[in-house]
Amino acid sequence: MATFTLNGDNVTVEAEPNAPLLWVVREHLGLTGTKFGCGAGQCGACTVHVDGASTYACLTPVSAVEGRQVTTIEGLSEDGTHPLQQAWIDEEVPQCGYCQPGQIMRAADLLANNPQPNREEIVTHMSTNICRCGTYTRIVRAIERAAEEAGNEA
Amino acid sequence: MKRNDTLTGQPMTGMSAASREAIASSGGSKASNESSGASGGLATRRDFIQGVGVTLTVGATGVIGACSMPSGDSDDPGAPASGPAANDAVTPNAWVSIGADDTITIQFGATEMGQGSMTSVPLVLAEEMDADWDNVRVETVSRHDPTYGNPMAFGYYGFPIMYTAGSAALRGYFNAMRQAGAQARRFLLDAAATQLGVPVEELSTQPSRVVHAASGQTLSYGQIAAAAEVPGSLPEVPESEYKPRSEYRYLGTDVPRIDVPAKVDGSAEYGIDVQIPGMVYASVLRAPVEGEEPMQVDDSAARAIPGVTDVVTLPYGVAVVGETVEGTIWGKNALQVTWSENSRFRDTDQARDLDEYEARARDLDFSTGNPLWQDVGDIDPAFRSADRVIEAVFRSEPAYHAQMEPLSATASVSADGLSAEVWVSTQTQSLTAMAAADLLETDVDRITVHAMYIGGGYGRRAEYRQKDVEDALLLSRELGRPVKVIWSREDDVRDGIFRPLAAQYLRAALDADGQVTALHQRVATPSVLSFMNEPRWGLSRNRDGISMNGAQTTRYSIPNIRAEHVMVDRCSRLAAWRGVATSYTRFANESLIDEIAHTVGSDPLQFRLDLTRDDPAAQSVLEEVAQMADWSQPREGTSLGVALSDYGGASVSAGIAEVSVNQETGVITVHRYWMAIDAGFIVSPRNTEAQMEGNIVYGISSALKERISVNAGSVDQSNFHDYPVMRINEMPEIQTRALPSDSPPSGVGELGLATTGPAIANAVFAATGVRLRELPMTPERVLAALQEASA
Ligand code: FES
Ligand code: FES
Numbered sequence: 001m002a003t004f005t006l007n008g009d010n011v012t013v014e015a016e017p018n019a020p021l022l023w024v025v026r027e028h029l030g031l032t033g034t035k036f037g038c039g040a041g042q043c044g045a046c047t048v049h050v051d052g053a054s055t056y057a058c059l060t061p062v063s064a065v066e067g068r069q070v071t072t073i074e075g076l077s078e079d080g081t082h083p084l085q086q087a088w089i090d091e092e093v094p095q096c097g098y099c100q101p102g103q104i105m106r107a108a109d110l111l112a113n114n115p116q117p118n119r120e121e122i123v124t125h126m127s128t129n130i131c132r133c134g135t136y137t138r139i140v141r142a143i144e145r146a147a148e149e150a151g152n153e154a
Numbered sequence: 155m156k157r158n159d160t161l162t163g164q165p166m167t168g169m170s171a172a173s174r175e176a177i178a179s180s181g182g183s184k185a186s187n188e189s190s191g192a193s194g195g196l197a198t199r200r201d202f203i204q205g206v207g208v209t210l211t212v213g214a215t216g217v218i219g220a221c222s223m224p225s226g227d228s229d230d231p232g233a234p235a236s237g238p239a240a241n242d243a244v245t246p247n248a249w250v251s252i253g254a255d256d257t258i259t260i261q262f263g264a265t266e267m268g269q270g271s272m273t274s275v276p277l278v279l280a281e282e283m284d285a286d287w288d289n290v291r292v293e294t295v296s297r298h299d300p301t302y303g304n305p306m307a308f309g310y311y312g313f314p315i316m317y318t319a320g321s322a323a324l325r326g327y328f329n330a331m332r333q334a335g336a337q338a339r340r341f342l343l344d345a346a347a348t349q350l351g352v353p354v355e356e357l358s359t360q361p362s363r364v365v366h367a368a369s370g371q372t373l374s375y376g377q378i379a380a381a382a383e384v385p386g387s388l389p390e391v392p393e394s395e396y397k398p399r400s401e402y403r404y405l406g407t408d409v410p411r412i413d414v415p416a417k418v419d420g421s422a423e424y425g426i427d428v429q430i431p432g433m434v435y436a437s438v439l440r441a442p443v444e445g446e447e448p449m450q451v452d453d454s455a456a457r458a459i460p461g462v463t464d465v466v467t468l469p470y471g472v473a474v475v476g477e478t479v480e481g482t483i484w485g486k487n488a489l490q491v492t493w494s495e496n497s498r499f500r501d502t503d504q505a506r507d508l509d510e511y512e513a514r515a516r517d518l519d520f521s522t523g524n525p526l527w528q529d530v531g532d533i534d535p536a537f538r539s540a541d542r543v544i545e546a547v548f549r550s551e552p553a554y555h556a557q558m559e560p561l562s563a564t565a566s567v568s569a570d571g572l573s574a575e576v577w578v579s580t581q582t583q584s585l586t587a588m589a590a591a592d593l594l595e596t597d598v599d600r601i602t603v604h605a606m607y608i609g610g611g612y613g614r615r616a617e618y619r620q621k622d623v624e625d626a627l628l629l630s631r632e633l634g635r636p637v638k639v640i641w642s643r644e645d646d647v648r649d650g651i652f653r654p655l656a657a658q659y660l661r662a663a664l665d666a667d668g669q670v671t672a673l674h675q676r677v678a679t680p681s682v683l684s685f686m687n688e689p690r691w692g693l694s695r696n697r698d699g700i701s702m703n704g705a706q707t708t709r710y711s712i713p714n715i716r717a718e719h720v721m722v723d724r725c726s727r728l729a730a731w732r733g734v735a736t737s738y739t740r741f742a743n744e745s746l747i748d749e750i751a752h753t754v755g756s757d758p759l760q761f762r763l764d765l766t767r768d769d770p771a772a773q774s775v776l777e778e779v780a781q782m783a784d785w786s787q788p789r790e791g792t793s794l795g796v797a798l799s800d801y802g803g804a805s806v807s808a809g810i811a812e813v814s815v816n817q818e819t820g821v822i823t824v825h826r827y828w829m830a831i832d833a834g835f836i837v838s839p840r841n842t843e844a845q846m847e848g849n850i851v852y853g854i855s856s857a858l859k860e861r862i863s864v865n866a867g868s869v870d871q872s873n874f875h876d877y878p879v880m881r882i883n884e885m886p887e888i889q890t891r892a893l894p895s896d897s898p899p900s901g902v903g904e905l906g907l908a909t910t911g912p913a914i915a916n917a918v919f920a921a922t923g924v925r926l927r928e929l930p931m932t933p934e935r936v937l938a939a940l941q942e943a944s945a
Contacts, residue, residue, distance in 0.1 A: 015478070015480075016460065016461075016480065016481075018480075019478070019480045020480060023478065023479045023480045026427075026479075027429070027435070027478065027479050028478070030429060031420070032420070032423070032426075032427035032429075033419070033420020033421065034420070035424075035426075035558070035559070035609070036426065036560065036640070037558050037559075037560070037643065038643045038873050038874050039642060039643055039873075040643070040873050040874070040875065042873060042874035042875055043558065043874055045558060072420070073419065073420035074419070074420045074421075080415065080418065080419035085418045085419060088414075088418040089410070089414055089415060089418055092410065092411060092414055092840055092841070092844065093414075093418075094268070094411075094413070094414050094417040094418065095268030095269070095270075095844060095845075095848060096267055096268030096557075096558065096559075096607070096608060096609050096610045096611075097268065097413065097414075097416075097417030097418075097422055097607065097609070098424060098557075098558040098559045098609030098610060099558050100417050100418060101418075101420045104418060123882050123883045123885075124883060126882045126883075127881045127882050127883040129881075129882070130558065130874065130879060130881060131558075131882075132556050132557060132558050132610050132612075132852070132879060133268045133558075133610065133848050133851075134847055134848035134849075134850065134851025134852055134880075135844070135847070135848070136851065136880075136881075136882040136885045137847055137885065137888055138844070138847075139882065140882070
């Protein structure tokens with residue numbers, strides 16, 4: 001049994017302490033936006049935030065998030081309008097789309113800590129996440145766009 | 155031998171599956187008899203039954219529903235099938251239904267795997283029909299039905315199948331969509347003329363509206379549909395009456411892809427996301443060597459794991475079934491299995507096997523008796539009288555698709571074992587259904603295939619026998635309940651189906667003026683088609699387009715050409731791969747062309763321009779890409795290489811790579827990549843650019859580092875740590891351009907990938923004077939080639 005906060009709600013799940021957070025979120029709780037890609041911390045498809053920090057859900061036992069705040073792509077914004085999600089639509093980033101929830105969660109962590117990253121910082125930060133469709137050019141553009149628009153508002 | 159998958163860990167106690175909501179459900183049944191073709195009869199919406207796969211509504215705010223239940227079918231069995239003022243909806247043909255509420259529903263016969271066809275294909279129909287795209291729903295057809303087959307996939311079976319491959323979705327459906335849309339528009343005009351009591355010649359259309367300019371009256375398509383008299387059948391609209399391109403509202407503009415919003419908020423449903431009431435999970439321990447069987451199974455430890463409910467022995471492995479995914483993975487890793495150890499693949503040794511392929515390719519007297527792949531003129535006299543002959547051998551190792559979504563399928567087989575519903579990311583509803591029917595020994599009409607969003611295809615999900623589907627069907631039949639099987643990444647790699655191992659011998663004859671008089675390409679590689687799709691192979695007259703695609707020379711004016719498939723035994727499982735065979739066939743012939751250019755002292759770009767003198771499209775892309783890259787500008791520390799490649803016949807691309815080579819480490823860095831294409835009329839410019847970028851990334855990634863090796867029957871790689879693919883920090887700068895064209899759309903999903911390998915190798919030659927003739931071009935191989943050259 002594990003109790004934690006998921007996208008702002010308290011949840012209690014009957015799962016083994018060692019059950020990966022990935023499967024708990026996806027299959028026990030039905031939030032399938034978080035993806036399984038490798039199960040080995042190699043691809044970033046499973047990226048969620050634990051207390052605001054990008055975390056591989058595939059390598060995180062559910063016991064490790066006891067009492068902590070977990071955010072998935074479904075909880076990044078109320079209605080899919082996080083500046084990054086909007087930028088992802090405006091730049092038409094996704095192809096197959098399978099890697100994109102993880103990419104967006106990873107990018108959100110970057111902008112939260114570094115609102116105006118330069119290109120090298122973006123590329124370094126995002127190098128944990130694979131996109132086999134090759135949307136990398138647009139990922140960079142979308143992050144730059146979101147950062148720029150946030151900068152304009154500030 | 156026991157290799158644990160990742161995601162292990164010791165389970166504790168007391169787990170139970172949380173209840174879960176059903177998010178996809180049944181709904182498919184047979185198409186109405188009336189919906190038998192684009193020019194077939196009419197049916198009201200109540201007869202027009204669609205299954206559920208991916209269904210999307212386009213609206214002002216984008217997507218508002220995905221994978222919904224079918225809706226709108228009248229549940230009043232007494233309602234008249236047609237008649238005035240009584241229709242919920244009418245379906246002028248099999249492709250489109252017009253609702254009284256102005257919703258227009260378009261059937262999509264392909265599947266969406268990132269290429270954007272789910273937008274571009276229905277958009278063609280909407281354009282021709284003059285439908286308001288904001289009120290269009292797109293439904294993915296969820297059964298095998300030749301009505302919705304891709305006309306380009308006709309020849310394989312004698313009827314069109316639904317098969318999303320070969321960059322043929324838009325290309326293949328283009329005319330069918332135009333006809334269906336034109337026919338629907340004609341029907342609406344005629345019905346409106348009757349309803350308004352005016353001559354049809356006085357009517358015109360605006361998006362989803364018929365207008366009578368003289369009187370100012372207008373009717374929405376929904377109003378017309380509600381009151382339409384439904385004739386028995388509709389005539390074909392002649393092509394001369396199609397909308398002229400100058401009047402297009404949508405095609406050729408950047409209409410947003412309809413799948414994108416759901417892909418950024420996490421709601422898009424892929425095969426792996428399906429959850430069905432009452433389902434259980436399964437993980438399958440697969441034989442480590444192809445063709446072997448479990449002999450002895452000790453499942454006591456597996457059964458002791460909480461959540462594990464069953465262990466089922468399959469012909470090719472052992473399945474652990476349970477209430478949680480993690481329980482089945484732990485259970486799988488706890489199995490002790492003895493395998494039969496009698497497979498012929500135990501003899502595989504990739505280095506030796508490739509040497510044997512090479513010996514066969516080089517031996518001009520050796521033939522496997524299958525017909526020549528290409529035979530133009532007569533090469534023999536040309537080689538006998540040649541002033542010079544240039545020859546070379548090219549080798550390439552297997553490559554893996556590495557699609558981001560590992561295989562997964564969910565199946566629910568009926569109690570009698572003769573009907574099934576399958577939920578899966580598939581590139582082909584038809585083959586999935588046909589193979590499922592074969593497996594269950596039932597009729598294909600009894601199989602529903604919910605074609606979900608695909609987390610990357612590239613050929614991984616286009617084979618006849620899809621093993622994830624087979625797992626789920628066998629287990630569901632055995633257990634009498636829905637089963638969802640998820641493959642680990644390790645399963646996906648070790649039980650992968652690969653681009654084949656290949657060795658190629660090429661030679662070119664030159665006359666005294668340095669003109670190429672003959673080209674000969676012998677490709678020693680197994681038959682992919684006979685493995686990935688036996689029924690189609692049976693109909694292919696021993697010509698394997700999956701193994702040989704790209705070995706033909708069609709753009710260069712060379713009078714004598716011969717291309718041969720030296721059909722050798724396979725050493726691994728096989729599949730089509732992105733670009734099919736062009737990544738290795740064009741690596742060979744475009745490297746050789748470069749070699750010839752240097753040998754005769756010609757600039758490699760100018761040499762290609764001379765050779766393409768009879769092919770204006772090829773010349774245009776070469777000239778364009780040369781301009782984009784500023785080809786003749788000398789650079790410091792980097793070098794350029796060029797390559798030309800067509801795909802699927804009409805589409806042609808040229809690419810230029812700018813590289814540097816680290817002579818100490820052997821690492822090749824691609825700094826920039828330029829690509830120009832001619833792919834006919836570009837329906838979706840922004841998406842076309844995305845496809846070009848994707849091809850460049852996939853191509854460079856594989857050319858530089860991707861390699862599968864099979865030794866003693868086992869795949870040596872298992873996950874992204876030992877099968878690395880390109881990451882964002884390795885990206886070159888990319889610039890692409892699609893040339894304007896009035897020809898029909900000719901496909902962009904794989905176009906240009908094949909330029910990457912040879913363009914890089916040619917640039918490396920320009921930089922170092924050393925020819926790289928083996929894929930992938932790893933640092934070790936580069937160092938070895940540099941050392942050999944300096945020795
Ligand atoms: S699935 Fe977690 S990093 Fe790949
Ligand atoms: S969009 Fe397909 S893997 Fe990234």
